[in-house]
Amino acid sequence: xxxxxxxxxxxxGTSDLEFCSAVDRYLGALRAEGRxxxxxxxxxxxxxxxxELGEFHIVIEVEDLAQLDRAFLEVSSRRGxxxxxxxxxxxxxxxxxxxxxxxxxxxxxxxxxxxx
Numbered sequence: 001x002x003x004x005x006x007x008x009x010x011x012x013g014t015s016d017l018e019f020c021s022a023v024d025r026y027l028g029a030l031r032a033e034g035r036x037x038x039x040x041x042x043x044x045x046x047x048x049x050x051x052e053l054g055e056f057h058i059v060i061e062v063e064d065l066a067q068l069d070r071a072f073l074e075v076s077s078r079r080g081x082x083x084x085x086x087x088x089x090x091x092x093x094x095x096x097x098x099x100x101x102x103x104x105x106x107x108x109x110x111x112x113x114x115x116x
Contacts, residue, residue: 001037002062003101007054008093016043019092023058026085035071037061054095068100 010019020041027039038061044054062068075086 001103002065002068003103004060004062004068005099005101006058006060007097008056008058009054009095010056010092011094014092019056019089022085022088022092026082026089027058027060029082029085030071030074033074035067035074037063037067053097056093 010016023039023041027036030036031038040059042057042059044057060068060071062071074082077083
């Protein structure tokens with residue numbers, strides 16, 4: 001499983017609950033189409049965490065990079081219903097940071113090739 005991480009803050013005047021609902025609608029639509037495997041939304045608690053990462057943390061789960069690429073292709077077309085769902089999230093977020101991680105060790109990893 002690959003994990004696409006997004007950290008962000010909300011633009012002034014944006015409702016936190018409306019933002020989370022928009023994220024759920026957007027990523028839920030991608031999941032219904034088989035373009036992502038799942039997602040989570042988390043919010044910084046008690047102000048703990050690096051400020052530069054933002055208050056909200058979204059994790060998008062994909063089976064592999066091919067699935068992530070198909071999701072990007074769909075969204076980057078900027079057409080159809082997915083565009084309005086994506087726009088609803090984008091217009092609410094600022095200070096966005098991205099990262100891509102993978103489950104480790106990989107399922108296909110062989111022993112003996114460790115690096116120290």
